[in-house]
Amino acid sequence: MKYIIILGDGMADEPVPSLGGKTPLQATEKPEMDWVAAHGRNGLLDTIPEGFSPGSEIANLSILGYNLPEVFEGRGSLEAASMGIEIGEDEMAMRCNLVTIENGHIKNHSGGQISTGEASILMEYLQEKLGGEDVNFFPGVSYRHLLKMKGGDKRIKATPPHDIIGEEFSRYLPEAEAEAARHTAERLDSLILASMELLPGHPVNKARAAEGKEVANSIWPWSPGYRPKMKTLSALFPEIKSGSVISAVDLIKGIGVYAGLDPVHVEGATGLYDTNYEGKAEAAIKALKNQDFVFLHLEASDEAGHDGDPKLKMLTIKYLNDRIVRPILNEIRTWDEPVSLAILPDHPTPCAIRTHTARPVPFTIYRTDGSGGDGVTVFDEEAAKSGSYGLIAGRQFIELFLNGDRH
Numbered sequence: 001m002k003y004i005i006i007l008g009d010g011m012a013d014e015p016v017p018s019l020g021g022k023t024p025l026q027a028t029e030k031p032e033m034d035w036v037a038a039h040g041r042n043g044l045l046d047t048i049p050e051g052f053s054p055g056s057e058i059a060n061l062s063i064l065g066y067n068l069p070e071v072f073e074g075r076g077s078l079e080a081a082s083m084g085i086e087i088g089e090d091e092m093a094m095r096c097n098l099v100t101i102e103n104g105h106i107k108n109h110s111g112g113q114i115s116t117g118e119a120s121i122l123m124e125y126l127q128e129k130l131g132g133e134d135v136n137f138f139p140g141v142s143y144r145h146l147l148k149m150k151g152g153d154k155r156i157k158a159t160p161p162h163d164i165i166g167e168e169f170s171r172y173l174p175e176a177e178a179e180a181a182r183h184t185a186e187r188l189d190s191l192i193l194a195s196m197e198l199l200p201g202h203p204v205n206k207a208r209a210a211e212g213k214e215v216a217n218s219i220w221p222w223s224p225g226y227r228p229k230m231k232t233l234s235a236l237f238p239e240i241k242s243g244s245v246i247s248a249v250d251l252i253k254g255i256g257v258y259a260g261l262d263p264v265h266v267e268g269a270t271g272l273y274d275t276n277y278e279g280k281a282e283a284a285i286k287a288l289k290n291q292d293f294v295f296l297h298l299e300a301s302d303e304a305g306h307d308g309d310p311k312l313k314m315l316t317i318k319y320l321n322d323r324i325v326r327p328i329l330n331e332i333r334t335w336d337e338p339v340s341l342a343i344l345p346d347h348p349t350p351c352a353i354r355t356h357t358a359r360p361v362p363f364t365i366y367r368t369d370g371s372g373g374d375g376v377t378v379f380d381e382e383a384a385k386s387g388s389y390g391l392i393a394g395r396q397f398i399e400l401f402l403n404g405d406r407h
Contacts, residue, residue, distance in 0.1 A: 001367075002339045003240070003402060004284060004294040004328065007063070008320050009056060009249075010302025010349030012361045012381055016310045024301075024313040024351070025362075025380040030321035032329055033364075036343055037379035040366030043389025045397050047346055048358040055160065055356060056302070057223065059346035060255055064295070065236060065398035074154065074225020075251055080146055082253035082263065085138055087227040092152030092184070094224045095251075096137065096145040098122060098216035099161050101196065106169050109161035109306065110143040112214025113272065118204045119143060122216060129198055130191060140250050142271060147191075147221045153181035154224040158188070161220040162306050163355045174221070188221055195219040232260025233293070239402045243293030246283050248275060252297045261295060262287075271299040273316050277323035284324075285331050288339070298324065305349025313351060338369040342401050343379065360391060365401055 011025060019027040047059040049068050057075045061068060076093035080086075087093050098111035098119055111119065116139075123139035131137050138146040155178040164172050173192060176185040196218045199205055205215040233240045245256025248269035256263055264283050268276030275298070284296045298320055304313035325343065332339040344363035347356045362384030366372050374388035389400065 001239070002288055002292055002332075002337060004288055004296065004332075004339065005063070005342045005344075005401070006320075006324060006328070007060070007295070007297045008301050008317065008343070008345050009297060009299045010305045010347060010356065011317060011320075011345035012348035012359070013305065013310070013313065014348070014350040014352060016351060019310055019314075023381055024310050024317055026378075026382065028314045028317040028321070030317060030325075030379065032325040033321050033343060033379040034377065036325065036329065036341065036366045037364040037383065038373070038377045040341075040364045040372040041374045041389055042362065042364045042376040042379075042384050042387025044360040044384050044387070044391045045344065045363045046360045046391065046393040049394060053160075053356075054347045054358040055223070056346055057251055057255070060252060060297075062394050063344070063346060063397055064233065064255070064259060065395040066230065067395075071228050071230045072225070073228040075223035076146055077225045077228055078254035078258065079140065079144070079250040080138075080148075080254065081257040082250040083138060083140060083146060085146060085148070087148065088150075089227075090150055092149045092154055092224050092226060094147045094149070094158070094221040096147040097161050097220040097222070098143045098145065099218050099220045100214045100216060101169050101218045104168055104170065106161055106164055106167055106220075108165060108214065109220070110303075111216025112208065113303075114143055114208075114216045116141050118208070119145065119216065121204050122199060122202060125202060126195060126198065126219065130194055135187070135191065141248060143216065144250060145219075146250075147219075149184065149187070152224065153178070153184045154226065155181040156185045156188070156224060158222040158224060160222050165306075165354055169218070191221070192219055228258060230258040232258075234260050237398065237402055240293045242291040243295065244287035244291055245295045245297070246280055246287070247297035247299070249297065249299050252295075256295060261293070262291075272303055273300045273312060273319065275300060277319055278327075281324050281327045284328060288332070296324070301345070302349050305351050306354050308351045308354045310351045332368055335368065338367060340401060341366045341368075363389075363397065365389075367404075371404070
């Protein structure tokens, strides 16, 4: 048996009035995804363990079967692995967004969806002006970057920027949760304020403003942690002897690196609705021919949810169906070796609130050996409630996916 997970980040949602009370999944024509649900088995999955916030880092680790209290060390440390950046014993890593702040409020979490080329120039500028001693900046993809701090203490409250869009930034500056972390919080606060002085006048931002684009005028560090201690998926699950991870997002690639999966680079993969879907599908098929397991991640629906755009979210779901699920499904149905295929989001990102929630997500598992079918005929949040798997949580998903009903 071979195994492939197709994950539409943030694809789940709530009923949208402008869509006639349907969710984007319900309102989108997606024949292949519905076919998989009709010929597979379905259920709802709780991906967020108690005590954790509904971030993609938490949800994806949970989907892959990891015990979060044992392994989670912040988003930054996972993304560092994807970027090939070592985290020393005395270092703390954090995700570092480029954001847009307007009139003292966080307007967006993405610097106006800044390009990777523009963002890299800004991050190198910040490294030149602010980095080099206890703090260093590393450019990533689009608005997603990395900050490392020597001697940093992770016991701080640092709110994800996508959770506070429209809020006054000053109310959410990093705060110490332990006296020993006070210096860390104060240092981060000073870096944010310094970046707000430096970035607006940079030529990249001046050019963006002249073109009517939003400017990336501040950094926003969050999700602190140290180097994680994770076993590989092969060590946890003997069914997985080799595998690949395919994503435009450093977080997911970093999780894959620690999980022992080979990161696959796809030219033109952006993490947005304009990503190279065909290239990702082709890469997934090629990897699955040579390995046991593929984790294929699409970020676009999550970004549409953060933008509060249900029509764009519908488009991302249609693209996922037509340009990812369709070619992969058509390919694996011709193979002699059976394939287990799962489709699911990691968490909801409702357009109405533009951030993640912890509600359970729909999932479907289809096996090409014809062992599925439970009466569900479409793939969406409501239909999954009638699935034969019912409501499950965490590690139960990967065990069902790999072993069927033996667990």
